[in-house]
Amino acid sequence: MKYSHPPEVRPYLISKTLVPENQETPIHFYNGDIVTEKLFYRRNHFSYPHFASSFYLLPIEGLVHTPKVFSLQEIYSLPSKTMKVVLECSGDKRKLFKPKVFGEQWGKGALSQGIWKGVTLSTLLQYTGLLDSAKEIVFEGYDNGIRPDSNQLFNFSRSLPIEKAIDPETIIAYEYNNHPIPFKHGFPLRLIVPGWYAMASVKWIKKIIVIDKEFKGPFQAVDYVYYPNKENDSGKFPVTTINVNSTIQYPLNMQLLHTGVYEINGIAWSGNGKIANVEISIDGGKSWDTCHLTTSSEKHSWVRWNYKWEALKEGEYTILSKAKDSNGNIQPSEPTWNRKGYGYNAIDRIKVKVE
Numbered sequence: 001m002k003y004s005h006p007p008e009v010r011p012y013l014i015s016k017t018l019v020p021e022n023q024e025t026p027i028h029f030y031n032g033d034i035v036t037e038k039l040f041y042r043r044n045h046f047s048y049p050h051f052a053s054s055f056y057l058l059p060i061e062g063l064v065h066t067p068k069v070f071s072l073q074e075i076y077s078l079p080s081k082t083m084k085v086v087l088e089c090s091g092d093k094r095k096l097f098k099p100k101v102f103g104e105q106w107g108k109g110a111l112s113q114g115i116w117k118g119v120t121l122s123t124l125l126q127y128t129g130l131l132d133s134a135k136e137i138v139f140e141g142y143d144n145g146i147r148p149d150s151n152q153l154f155n156f157s158r159s160l161p162i163e164k165a166i167d168p169e170t171i172i173a174y175e176y177n178n179h180p181i182p183f184k185h186g187f188p189l190r191l192i193v194p195g196w197y198a199m200a201s202v203k204w205i206k207k208i209i210v211i212d213k214e215f216k217g218p219f220q221a222v223d224y225v226y227y228p229n230k231e232n233d234s235g236k237f238p239v240t241t242i243n244v245n246s247t248i249q250y251p252l253n254m255q256l257l258h259t260g261v262y263e264i265n266g267i268a269w270s271g272n273g274k275i276a277n278v279e280i281s282i283d284g285g286k287s288w289d290t291c292h293l294t295t296s297s298e299k300h301s302w303v304r305w306n307y308k309w310e311a312l313k314e315g316e317y318t319i320l321s322k323a324k325d326s327n328g329n330i331q332p333s334e335p336t337w338n339r340k341g342y343g344y345n346a347i348d349r350i351k352v353k354v355e
């Protein structure tokens, strides 16, 4: 069933908090591949920043041979790279963890996909060079505020190790879906790190600083760390690559259906290579069948899948979807619980009743 929305009935963002603004994409009602600005989820730690974009300049400083300040014109004139990329918040699906964890109670829509254009960071670094002591590159955002855990003012800043920063897919983006990046999504310049959870993709870049140690800012060393234990920090490790995952879009969880033939459909994605296959179970995991992939499987973008279901017998059904990526990762039956609730990727599960 291909649902198209009549013009007067359209999906909206799903509000989680308003200041700072956190709203999810209505992912179950999205049958396209390119999420428009209107339905692109919004995830912010602070209020939106204030700065005069007409005077916008991007400095690269720290452990470089030649510090340099780039103008937007210069950046626009350099060779560019365009990619279709999934952005997924590491807190996507957090509300499904059991026991429950604190933080934004994201459902399945802290996720979007679109076309990003920009210049690779390695292209910019050709102008500045890197000193031998360079270890990480810090991206500082224009937005700042007080965190609940301290009285200090912090900007949203995060770092990448040099290898990831100079990866030919790591870009300083200036366009989304062929238009300047919408303000709420990082105008005029935003880092895009394909394959990593979206906290890495720093919006409103203020400056880039090369350092010789591990960056310890709170959005790196306190948040966006997996803490496997509830009571202590042992075994912690940083959140990076997007786990293989899938979401059933239709039918909806707990939907009532008449007997009939249905097209179950959804999406699947991974930060590790491409999606290799998606399997579906109609009987709660006793038996599995292969889904049909309706879009080509590409690195960094989601695939759409569907499955024809002949729902001829009345009753309750548990429907599961399970994706596998080209590196052999498969969605687990249970999520890996962690104290801050990152990286949920258990087999997707809905229930429906046929009557």
Ligand SMILES: Nc1nc2c(c(=O)[nH]1)N[C@H]1C(S)=C(S)[C@@H](COP(=O)(O)O)O[C@H]1N2
Pocket: 040, 041, 042, 043, 044, 045, 046, 087, 088, 089, 090, 141, 142, 143, 156, 184, 185, 186, 198, 199, 200, 201, 202, 203, 204
């Ligand atoms: N400057 C800045 N960059 C940021 C954030 C932020 O709060 N400030 N949030 C991060 C997180 S956690 C996510 S999931 C994505 C959300 O991007 P979006 O609001 O464009 O969907 O941006 C990342 N980059």
Ligand SMILES: [Mo]
Pocket: 043, 088, 089, 090, 091, 198, 199
């Ligand atoms: Mo996020």
